[in-house]
Amino acid sequence: MGIGLTKEHMALAASVHGVARRGADHAALAAQGLLGLHLPEEDGGQGYGLVELCVALEALGEERVRGPYLPSVVASAALARRGAAPAETRDLPDARRASAPAQAPDPPDTRCADAAPAQAPDLPGVPWPALVRGLADGSLTAAVAVLPGCALGSAEADLFVVPVGDGGEWAVLDRSDVDAVPLEGIDPDRPLCSVAVRAVPAARVIGPAPVRELAAVLLGADACGVAAWAVATAAGHARVREQFGRPIGQFQGVKHRVAGALVASEQARAAVWDAARALDATPDCSEEVRLAVAVAAVLAPDAAVRCAADTIQVLGGIGYTFEHDAHRYYRRALSGRMLAGDPGPWAEEAARLAVAGVRRRMEPDLPEEAAPVRDAIRAEAASLRAEEPEVRRARLAREGWMMPHLPRPWGRAASPLEQVIIHQEFRDLGRPDLGIAAWAVPSIVRYGTREQQERFLPGTFAGEIVWCQLFSEPGAGSDLAGLTTKAVRVEGGWSLTGQKIWTSLAQHAHWGICLARTSPDRPKHDGITYFVVNMASPGITVRPLKEINGDELFNEVFLDDVFVPDDLVVGAVDEGWRVARDTLSHERVALGDSWGPGSRHTDMARHLARLSSLREALREARWERAGRLWAEGQAISALGLRVTLSQLAGADPGPASSVRKLLGMRHAQAIAEFCWSLDPSDRHWSRMILTTRAFTIGGGTTEVQLNIIAERALHLPRDP
16 A cells, blocks of 8 residues: 555556656656646646645655656645745746646656756746746756755756745745755765855745645655565565575565565655645644654655665665666665755654644544434434443443444444544543453354353443453464364363463453364364353363563463353354454454553653653753654554545555554553653653563564564565
C-alpha cells in the first residue's frame, strides 16, 4: 500500500508509474497535468490536493525520475496558498508563455537526461495566477531555498522562492533578482544551487507562507518512494539470492532487516499522508498542522536513508557498485534528508507543541450517509447514559453493545461504519473491558453450538463469567502449534493432561479456552481440538507467577486427567487450530489509538508538562528524544486510522495492522524507559518500565512478528 488509500489514489499511482517508465521528464509530467494536481482549476491545476500530489511524488520517487518537478510543485503550492494577494502589476508583454505548455520530447529513454529549462523572459510584472499556471504547465521552473545557502532546483530556474525578513515572509523572485550558482550535491540527479538575493521587489513578497512545511511534506513523499523501491528491491533479491544452499531471505537476520525496513517505510507513509491531509484541511499553518508536518519531517527522510542503506547491505557487494541503482537511491535519500532539514529541530518542535497541549485529530471523516446512523446511535447512547451503572451494564450486554460487530443476538451485526460511530458516541459510557473474553466470545459465536452460546455469552457480557486462555506451554509459546497437552477420549468426553503457562488471571477465572492435541499422529497443525474447561474441575492446579513488577497476573496451570464433556468441544474434533486462529485474529474494525496501558506518547507529553512546571527546561537532547518518540506515537495512531479507513472502504489494509502492533509494543517500552529516566523516583513510571518489558513477548514476540511481516507481506521464504 502506498501513501494513497483509495482506489482512485491507487489508480493515480499506477498511472504515474506508467508515465515514468515511458521516459518522462519535466515537460512530459507537465503535459500529463501532474505538476498541477494540487492546484485549483482556475490556476491551471487539476483541482485535487496535496494528498494526491504526494501519491504522485511517491511514485516518481520510486522510479527516480529526474528533472525540476519537485521545486516547481513546492513553489506553486506556496503561491496558491499565499495570504493576502500582492498588488498586481502590469501584464508581461509575453505572458502568453505562462499558458503554453512545453512539448514533451520524442525519445522514449530520456528519464535520466536533464530537462532543458524553458527560456523564460524576465518576469517583473507577471500576474500571480500566470506564475502559478506557468509552474503547473511546465513553462516555468523554480528553485526553493529550503536551507540557508542551499536551494532545491537549478541555478537556471525561472523563479526563486526565498525567505526574506524576520517575520516568516517569502518572496518569489526572477532570475535577474538573484545570483544563483550551481552546487555539487551528493545526488547528481537532483540539481542544487546557492542563492544570493540582489533585490526584493515589494510586489513579489507573498507574506508568511508555509514553504518550509510544504517542502518537508513533499520531500517526505519523495522519500517514501525511495523507501518503497528499496524495500521491494531488497525483498526481491532476498527471495532469489542463494547462499549456503538456500535463499538468503530464509535467514532470520536478512528477513528481519527487510521486514524492519518495511515497518519504517509504512510508518513514514502514515506520517506523510497525515501531514498532507492536515495541510489540505487548513489554509493557514496552525499549530496542529505544524505538529503533523514535524512528525513527517522527523520520520520520512530517516526512513528513506535507513531503507536504502539496508538494501545495499542485503545486496552485498553488487549494491556498492555502479552496476546497480542502489547507490543512486541512497544518494537521493541522503540528499532528501539534508534538504528536509535536520530532524533534530523538527523533533524538538514536535515535543514543544505536544507539551503545550497541541494534538492531532485522528478521526475518520465519515460520508454524508453516516448522519442518520449517528443520530440513531447518539439517541441510544443518551438513553444508556441516563441509567444507573448496573442497569446500563445489563442493557449494554442485552442489546449487543459490548461487541457490536458480532451477529445478533450477541452483537448488533454492526457494519464498519456503525462500529466507528458506536466507538465515538460511547466513549464516555465506560463499556467494560472483557479481557480474555474478547478473544473467546467471537470463536464461540462462530464455531460454538447454540447451547454453548446461550450457556456462556449472556453471563460473559454481564460480567458474571471471567475467562482465561490455556494456550501457551513451556515448550510452545510463539510456536503455539507445537503444544503437547494431550486429550484422550473417555466415556462421555475427554481427559486432558498437560501444563499451560503465562495464563492471565487463571486464579480468578471461571472458565478457560484450551487447546489440546487429540490426534498426535497427525501433522503439527492438525489433530488439535478447542475445548472450554471449567477451572473448578478436579485435576486443575493453578500456581501464580510473580512478575518483575511484583504483580501476579500470569500463572502456571497444571491439568491432570481433567474431564471435559463432549458438549464443551468448540468446533469439530481435530480442527481446533482453525478455531484458535479465529480467536487470535477475529474480524472487527480497528479503533482507537491505544496500544498499551499508561505508555503512550500522550502520557509522555503530560509527564513532560508536569516536569516543565518544576524545572526551567530539559536538556536539548532530551527534547529531541521526546520529539522523536512523539513522532513515532503519532504515526502509529495515523497507521491505526489508515487501517480503519481501509476497512470502511472494504479494502485490504495490507501490512499496516501487523506493523502497527509491532511498532506499538516497542514504542510503549521506549516511552516508559524515557519517562522513567526523566524522574526515576516517579512511582508510575518505575512500574511501567518493568511492566512494558512483557509487551514485546506476549501475543507473539517481536521476532515472530517480524517473521510474519517478512513472509506474508514481502513473500520471503519461510524457515525450513
